Amino acid sequence: xxxxxxxNPSCGxxxxxxxxxxxxxxxxxxxxxxxxxxxxxxxxxxxxxxxLTVREAIREKGTPYAELGLDDPALTDDQLLDAMxxxxxxxxxxxxxxxxxxxxxxxxxxxxxxxxxxxQGPFAKEDGExxxxxxxxxxxx
Numbered sequence: 101x102x103x104x105x106x107x108n109p110s111c112g113x114x115x116x117x118x119x120x121x122x123x124x125x126x127x128x129x130x131x132x133x134x135x136x137x138x139x140x141x142x143x144x145x146x147x148x149x150x151x152l153t154v155r156e157a158i159r160e161k162g163t164p165y166a167e168l169g170l171d172d173p174a175l176t177d178d179q180l181l182d183a184m185x186x187x188x189x190x191x192x193x194x195x196x197x198x199x200x201x202x203x204x205x206x207x208x209x210x211x212x213x214x215x216x217x218x219x220q221g222p223f224a225k226e227d228g229e230x231x232x233x234x235x236x237x238x239x240x241x
Contacts, residue, residue: 101126101198101199101217102129102197102198102199103121103126103128103129103196103197103198103215104128104129104130104131104196104197105117105118105121105128105129105130105131105194105195105196105197106131106133106138106146106191106193106194106195106196107130107131107132107133107193107194108132108133108134108193108194109132111193111194112225112226112227113193113194113205113206113207113208114193114194114208115226116208116225116226116231117194117196117205117208117211118130118194119223120208120209120211120212120215120219120223120231120232121196121211121215123219123220123221123223123232124215124217124218124219124220125217125220126215126217128196133188133191133193134188134189137185137188137191138185138191139185140181140182140185143181143184143185143191144181146195146197146202149197149201149202150195150201150202150203150204152204153177154177154180154181154184155177155180156192156204157184157191157192157195157204158170158180158183158184158190158191158192159189159190159191159192159193162189163187163189163190164187164189164190165190168183168187170183170190192204192206194206194208196211196214196215198214198215200213200214200215200216201213201214202214208225208231209231209238212231212238218236219232219236220236221236222234222236
């Protein structure tokens with residue numbers, strides 16, 4: 101089973117998503133996209149396969165989004181993609197690729213929609229929110 105996560109280990113949502121993948125018994129390919137950013141074509145394909153617009157795939161919080169003037173509605177998708185490639189912290193995360201699709205996993209439990217494998221045990225997010233109950237079922241949809 102090939103699963104890839106574009107991961108930022110400093111992000112709690114990304115860590116929770118990675119943990120949910122592993123809780124399904126899958127060891128994914130982990131790409132720390134700040135160290136190894138996707139090229140422009142890969143990023144564009146990921147965004148399209150996830151069903152997102154480029155604007156939906158750009159991260160504003162904790163990034164130089166405003167300082168770079170990326171909130172300008174006149175900017176094209178090409179200009180936004182160029183900014184994301186040059187400054188990968190602008191890529192919203194985590195993006196997960198599975199045989200069942202590509203998803204921006206915010207919140208982290210969205211990964212379950214594209215990873216329909218049984219969870220191997222209960223799972224709670226770092227903040228204590230229960231995602232998988234003791235019987236291995238999704239606590240809330």
